[in-house]
Amino acid sequence: MGFYDGIFGMPLLINGQTIDDSAIDQEFSAIKAHYESLSSISCCERDDEFRGYAKENITFRALLTQEAERTIPEPSDEEVYRAFQKLKDEHGxxxxxxxxxxxVPDQDELIRDDLRLNLKVExxxxxxxxxxxxPTEEECRSFYDQNIEQYxxxxxxxxxxxxxxxxxxxxxxxxxxxxxxxxxxxxGGADFNQxxxxxxxxxxxxxxxxxxxRGELMDEFEIVTFSMQTGEISPIFATPHGFHLAKVTERKTGSPKPFKSVRENIEAEIIAQRQDAKLQKLVDELKKSAKVEYIEPEEPINSQDHN
Incomplete structure (x- = not known):
């Protein structure tokens, strides 16, 4: 039995804070959708793994939030007001x-409470x-060379x-x-356009x-055309709309972008990775004294047991 086997469907309790199953399900769905968008999974083959990730992510955020509540002073009403106005502006x-x-506006106080907590976490x-x-210039250049496909x-x-x-x-x-x-x-050499x-x-x-x-046309069409050489005639293939014959007439290879044009993006990525590592180190320390439990749901009482 794996580490996560048998704990699904159990409420998560983190230092006395109960995490509803719905929150875990929502996190799980987001993780699975991400991997599906990368075409790295099909159906339910990695669901147990993704539910494990969901619990880890929620535990991370819960411990970080609890530490913020414990150690960070309350933001002022003015700070909360500005955050609320910014949120409204972002939505138009x-x-x-x-x-x-x-x-609805009647829920403004609850929204402000959430914003206060978000400001403390930030x-x-x-x-x-x-x-x-x-990051130094040398570090940025090294990151660029090691992740050239990304750029x-x-x-x-x-x-x-x-x-x-x-x-x-x-x-x-x-x-x-x-x-x-x-x-x-x-x-045999006939003119394609004719x-x-x-x-x-x-x-x-x-x-x-x-x-x-990739990603701009139907999957069936792209699978065929991106596998072809320039000038090649495709086999006949089907899509939901009908039958197709294709000829690739030109290709543009994915050449690297100049380092200078992506220098700022690289620096931001390195900083983000360092921030993630620093926060993970903090949470790992918090875990040492944290109490994380999986609470088994109570079994319904059978009325016949009392007869």
Whole structure:
């Protein structure tokens, strides 16, 4: 049995503070959505791992918040007021703020209480990280060299395509056979644009798709075209809209951006990593004396037991 097996569905108690299951579920969903966006998981294969991350993240924030409440002075009413006004401005005004957040003005006192706590946590973060050194030029250059892919232009492909819509199931075989004949002509050297104008269901101006990056077109289309060489004719492939034939006409490789153009971003990234490490060190110290418990839910009483 793994470390996290058997603790799901149990309320989390951190130094006497109860964390609802709903908060853990929300954190879990955010973590899983992040990994799904990276296409690194499918379905539920890593759910146990992600629920473990969710509990760790919530424990981190709870201990940091408790330490802020214990050690940081209360912010002034003026500071809370300015924070509230800034929050409203970020949402486009007072009315839009309440609409976006699903709140009403009667809840302002609760909102101000949350803002007071947020200001204390932010003060603790600043206090903890105040002595961090600014990255040197050498450190920034080294980070750039070690993470060059992160600071490269995205690869781009330019492609033209022939599209045939499939409106009826019985048409699929005929359309596919016709496209096979078209593909044979293309592989034999026929002009792609001429055949596309003759056979595609798209107008002539939509045959050339221009340059596109990953994430801009349908997954099925990108999987095929980004795997092709310039001048290559694709196999016939299907999308939810119909059948396609594609030809890659140009490619732009993802060349590195100049160091000077990303220098500020690199410095900010290094600082953020150092801040995270400093805060993690603080929380690790707090964990040594913290009491973190998983409370088993009480079993419902069976009325027959009292008969």
């Amino acid at each position: 005004g007072s009315d839009q703020f309440y609409a976006n957040m699903g709140l 003060s603790l973060r600043e206090k903890t990280c105040s002595a961090l050194a600014t 490269s232009e995205e690869e781009e492909v330019r492609a033209s395509h022939i599209f045939k819509s499939v409106r009826k199931t019985e048409e699929r075989e005929t359309i596919f056979k016709n496209l096979c004949e078209v593909r044979q002509k293309l592989v 055949l596309a104008c003759k056979h595609s269901d798209k107008p002539e101006e939509e045959i050339d798709l221009g340059f596109f990056k």
